[in-house]
Amino acid sequence: MNADNQTAEQKLKTIEQQLVDIITNLSFLKGRQPKISRIIALIYLHRKTTQKQLREFTGYSLGTISTNLQSLENMGIIRKTQTPQTREYTYELEGTIAQPGSRSVTNIFEYFAQQKQFLKKIKNKLAQPQLSNKKGYKEVSEFVTKMEDIAPATERVTQRLLKQLPETDRSKKHQ
Numbered sequence: 001m002n003a004d005n006q007t008a009e010q011k012l013k014t015i016e017q018q019l020v021d022i023i024t025n026l027s028f029l030k031g032r033q034p035k036i037s038r039i040i041a042l043i044y045l046h047r048k049t050t051q052k053q054l055r056e057f058t059g060y061s062l063g064t065i066s067t068n069l070q071s072l073e074n075m076g077i078i079r080k081t082q083t084p085q086t087r088e089y090t091y092e093l094e095g096t097i098a099q100p101g102s103r104s105v106t107n108i109f110e111y112f113a114q115q116k117q118f119l120k121k122i123k124n125k126l127a128q129p130q131l132s133n134k135k136g137y138k139e140v141s142e143f144v145t146k147m148e149d150i151a152p153a154t155e156r157v158t159q160r161l162l163k164q165l166p167e168t169d170r171s172k173k174h175q
Contacts, residue, residue, distance in 0.1 A: 019045060022154070026111055035060060036068045043078060048092045112155045119148050 023041035028034060035058075042057050043049055049057075054065045069091055072078045079094045122144050131137055 016045060026108055029111055035064060036071065039065065039068050040072065040077065043072075043091060043093060048090045050088055050090055052088075054091075108158055109155075112151065112158075115147075115151055119144055119151065123148070 020038065020041040023044055024034065024037040027037035027040050032040070038058055039054060039060075042054060046053070051062055051065050051069065054060070054069075055062055058065070069078065069080070073080055073091075076094055078091050080089050080091055082089050122140075125131070126137070126141050126144065
């Protein structure tokens with residue numbers, strides 16, 4: 001693999017990780033535990049996955065993954081299908097990606113609003129002159145600035161994606 005392909009692959013993995021983090025946070029806002037939220041996020045992104053793949057993505061034990069997948073299946077969020085001629089199962093969302101996504105639209109925009117408030121609060125704290133010479137100040141300040149730059153773009157992308165949902169799915173966000 002040449003350096004350009006490796007760099008592109010690293011960028012894609014970084015973007016995937018950011019998406020997983022966003023979906024995990026949204027799922028956490030719905031009251032789900034972090035591990036189950038991360039598993040949901042990965043199934044959202046990969047559409048179909050196995051327990052072994054989830055272990056590779058998360059680093060969780062197969063027992064933890066199995067327990068969480070069982071819970072998700074019992075809640076009707078995912079479906080388990082056995083691969084023909086093997087004992088391996090694949091897991092995928094029940095329904096379409098748009099259906100669970102559209103049910104979470106309100107939570108997405110609540111998350112964006114909370115994120116803006118949080119960043120504003122941190123920025124105000126960082127404005128205190130006595131903090132500017134503290135260890136880590138520069139890194140935290142740069143991170144908050146980057147997050148402030150990224151947040152509006154993320155919100156715009158989400159709005160564009162929502163416009164692509166069928167009208168029936170978009171109307172659910174107003175219910």
